[in-house]
Amino acid sequence: MPEKWFVYMQNQPIGIFDSGLGGLTAMSEIQRLLPDEDFVYFGDTARIPYGTRSRPVIEKYSMQDCKFLLSKGVKAILIACGTVSSNALDLLEGSFSLPIIGVIEGAAGRAAEIAEAGNGIVCVLGTEATIKSNSFVNAVNKINPHLKVISKSCPMFVPLVENGYTNKDNIAANAIADEYLSEIALQKPSAVILGCTHYPLLADVIGNYLPDSALIDSGREAALILKEKLSASGLLTGSGRGNTEYYTSDDITLFASLAKRFLGSDISMNTYKTDIENFS
């Protein structure tokens, strides 16, 4: 790699994308770990949710998402979305030459570690498309085939989070969590992977039904792996700007106001719109 180009790349931003706002939980984590880096976040709010769609649609949308981030000159991409990580990681890695990190690897590693020290049972919670792909199950069993991995799709969790039903005592959220989790709780899994980046915001409610399990934030684990990989390949910047630009495929005001729920701060001044369907 020519030296000049390498220095140029070091100073380029890291790209992060999700179907919408869930990825902001991973974003916060990577910003905390790498405060000197610049970031470009894309939330595909015009086409959210991804988790109920078929694999070909998820593949098509995530190819466009990556092409958009590449147009912003990113040096690496964090797929802050369990559904895309589960259904399109191989396609994306095969299509682009920069480092691309999904949320499967890190969470599977952490879960295996905890379950090995515990009762050997891992549970995966995710969207329908994520659970159908068996991505987390395969990743955990690749590390240790003796671990028992159970999984459950929780299609109502994303709408609950997006509409702010995240309070520990919320009746609707608890009724739905009860339906999804009460049978699983009987097995007392040592580790529970929150396989969708929206789910950490529901951790209090989920914890009501799985009090004996360690909840693993898949976005947080991915952020740790991204830091390691960029550091190992010398791609971290020394310039110390720490800027973040946010892009949405739908309305800026709508995006910024919902993002406040995830980030606690107002990002409307740094939010821009892009027409994602142009990137094909």
Next chain:
Amino acid sequence: MPEKWFVYMQNQPIGIFDSGLGGLTAMSEIQRLLPDEDFVYFGDTARIPYGTRSRPVIEKYSMQDCKFLLSKGVKAILIACGTVSSNALDLLEGSFSLPIIGVIEGAAGRAAEIAEAGNGIVCVLGTEATIKSNSFVNAVNKINPHLKVISKSCPMFVPLVENGYTNKDNIAANAIADEYLSEIALQKPSAVILGCTHYPLLADVIGNYLPDSALIDSGREAALILKEKLSASGLLTGSGRGNTEYYTSDDITLFASLAKRFLGSDISMNTYKTDIENFS
């Protein structure tokens, strides 16, 4: 209009579209009213929901939806979607020369009629984009400016319906309906417009909180108006085939299995896929 072309048009199908499956409630109604007509239904399941998106996105998507139906040679279009009817009807009517019917007009007329005979209060329930547009409020007050029209956006109702939480006694559905409707119930509106075509499936739950109100199915009212208009312009067929083709922008199997929840029958043999983004 040349006679030959007119006869050709009479035998063309009626187009119906929605962001997804909600419009099937209106579809069933129009099939019942016009058993001899052919229909082409398009559900944009690759981009559902529309109701949380901004007006420009809704306009863009619905223009593509109409262009797809026109490619199937339809003689009229029923917009079986409260969000599109509220945000894009004028645009669509201005862009295409065939009859286009939305769900506002009929429901507003029926609500005004009932409220005039009752306590003069109408309530509109709809998606965020529908309520923000004030479409139903304006339509009711255009008929009678003395009627009081209150409105409420119910963003969780679509995910509840799509995930089958429609039972009269469902805890989560009732908790959410309680939150949306308990204050409105104090005013005992004579007429409540179900301004989203998903909502009729939640009528039992909604009825728990509004026992004194007549619930108006906006898709059903639109079907009645469509029948009237086609009949008045001589555009009803006499050929008596009664075929329906279903198109989805995502997976056929997924669409057909969810459609069963709305229609009670298996339509997988008559369901096809289309790439909606090609129609621009």
